[in-house]
Amino acid sequence: MNAPHPPKVAGIDSTVPAPAHTVASVATGTSPAAPAHPRNAPGALLQDRLAGWVSDLTTLHELTERLTRTRALDEALREMLRAGAALVGARRGLVALEPADGLGPDHMIGLGLAHADLGHFETVPRSSLPYGRILDGLPGADDGIAEPDLLAEKGLDPRHREVAARLGYAASYTLPLVPKTSEPPEASETPMPSETSRLPYAPRAAGPGLRLGAAVWLYDEPAEPSERQRHLVGLYVRYAAEHLARLLELERTCASMATMSEELLPSRLPRIPGVQLAARHRTSAHGGGDWYDALPLPDAALGLAVGSVTGAGPSAVAAMGRLRASLRAYAVMEGEDPVAVLSDLELLLRLTEPARSATALFGYCEPALRKITLAGAGHSPPLLIGERRTEFVETSVSAPLGMLACWEAPSVEVYPEPGETVLLYTDGLLHRTGDPTDRAFARLHAAAAGVPQALRRDPGAIADHILRTVLPEGTTASKATDPTDPTAATDSAEDVVLLAARFE
Structure with missing residues (x-):
């Protein structure tokens, strides 16, 4: 389980520890480092799966450790973009911060995109952009939106197509930033028999009212993240959203204190x-x-x-x-x-x-x-x-x-x-x-x-x-x-x- 990691696996940047065993190796019953042994196939399969889980957990642990060291909201947003890009195999991205409670702050931060590049996105009709649909709370956007080949889509908005060609990206993957809550159940609620094994304060997905924004990662060529990549980046972004929610509340408090002091x-x-x-x-x-x-x-x-x-x-x-x-x-x-x-x-x-x-x-x-x-x-x-x-x-x-x-x-x-x-x-x-x-x-x-x-x-x-x-x-x-x-x-x-x- 402590075998050295390859320099790049499944689109994950070499600076981020990558799993030594991929989903594909689990499906075939083989390990990328050694041939299969038919007599020990069940044990090899279990060992391969455990090694993949441990490596994935190590990856997420190191990424979340970096994130928790951030102390400012903008710094945390940039770190989340960088780590997410490594997880999904993208090179660029952006995050649109627009808390659903309407209290702000509303702004956009880019990874590998200049300020002028971000301005181009604002010229595209909001409803034609994946992050716009997420921010507007449209149905079907809570699990993420993948656009594997933008230029091949017939119904793509002409302005969106023009911006994609100008900035040089051909695909995107978008996730909502929604922190989880850890509220106890109402006193009147009686757990169902199927829920007896759950923790009494198990995190539940937050509603649209607590959405912080959306993160977008851009691919230079037609592509989309694999099922394993989606799983990893989904776990990471859910944790990152909780950290961002805390920093957002801190920034709002500091802004309120500064305003009150100035007044x-x-x-x-x-x-x-x-x-x-x-x-x-x-x-x-x-x-x-x-x-x-x-x-x-x-x-x-x-x-x-x-x-x-x-x-x-x-x-x-x-x-x-x-x-x-x-x-x-x-x-x-x-x-x-x-x-x-x-x-x-x-x-x-x-x-x-x-x-x-x-x-x-x-x-x-x-x-x-x-x-x-x-x-x-x-x-x-x-x-x-x-x-x-x-x-x-x-x-x-x-x-x-x-x-x-x-x-x-x-x-x-x-x-x-x-x-x-x-x-x-x-x-x-x-x-x-x-x-x-x-x-x-x-x-x-x-x-x-x-x-x-x-x-x-x-x-x-x-x-x-x-x-x-x-x-x-x-x-x-x-x-x-x-x-x-x-x-x-x-x-x-x-x-x-x-x-x-x-x-x-």
Whole structure:
């Protein structure tokens, strides 16, 4: 059973372990490695069948192990396409993700197909494509659809024929992506005598309402998968659909958390004479409590604030929203005294949420005087970026809000020069670097000092440059205040907030 596998068997790529015994060898009673022995035919037949089962299980095990290592939905879809192509002996394919519950996301991913190639499929009438019939829930499509010779079919849609000829494929095999459920039977249901040997929670095929999409594999020549290949790819795709369903739910949850967090933050920044504002917000996959604010105050003043609430998830996001709303109220009443604003905020946090702590930095900005009065509670110091200096503002060391019985810390005054930018940020910017604190601060300082001259007049461009320079590739999060920002990438465990104010 541990005999070496041939390099390619039944259309399975050599990179995937292939069964050493095929269905054909079982049917004839012979092994591909040795001649038949008539006197031992029953034993040889059984051994050949067992060896084939073991090899098939090994193949599926290794493929599903690769699939379970994927952590993102798109990554899992590409891995499923690659493994399915190896199982059915195809070279290219695509998956159309279109959950039947209508909640999305709806998109298409290709294997060996460029983005423009996928666009050609969208020009074909949906009902003439196998995956279109599956997505529409038409009868007869649940077991898969094979088109062994597309160009020979007389009833083929002319546009479908044209696309097949343009892309160079002559056959296809399509399967629905339908995860199984493991729900217990209803209490009123009585098992039939024939069902007594079944497990009480045996998986049952999910209905059309749970269909995730459809996978298509394309052949360069007329062909179709064998019965054994269909069986193997069917087992694999059913398992893959369950994994995809979990990742889909995770992606939806992360998107909802990011949307909720964004909705709790300012929809736009105020326009104040003498100062330009820009903000960048990166939400973590779990939904964090980092926030920022910029609000007009009486006497042509401006309140600038950043902060972070401990924890993650919906409770942290909700606490962030409450804390930001409270700070806005205190800033309107006594914003000229940042220490009083944070003292009131600390008292509110201690009385209403005693199990939670937070950091905050609030600045009372007077643009006409180019003056900022700052008070911080356990927060990182702002960074002053200019032509002749790039330095951290020296703020007093203080505890986070909610950590002491009574918070108190002196304020400091900052006087930016014309053309200088004051950068406020949360600790997530430092934590995402993966460096110790001192090295993370050094990296931030170097990035700020290295802002190109052409970008220094735009606070948004300064913030984008710092994000690209400070954070390792692939660690910026999924959503930005500016949707066109090129630094938005994969998720991370830390929120990041940057608030930049450039003085004219």
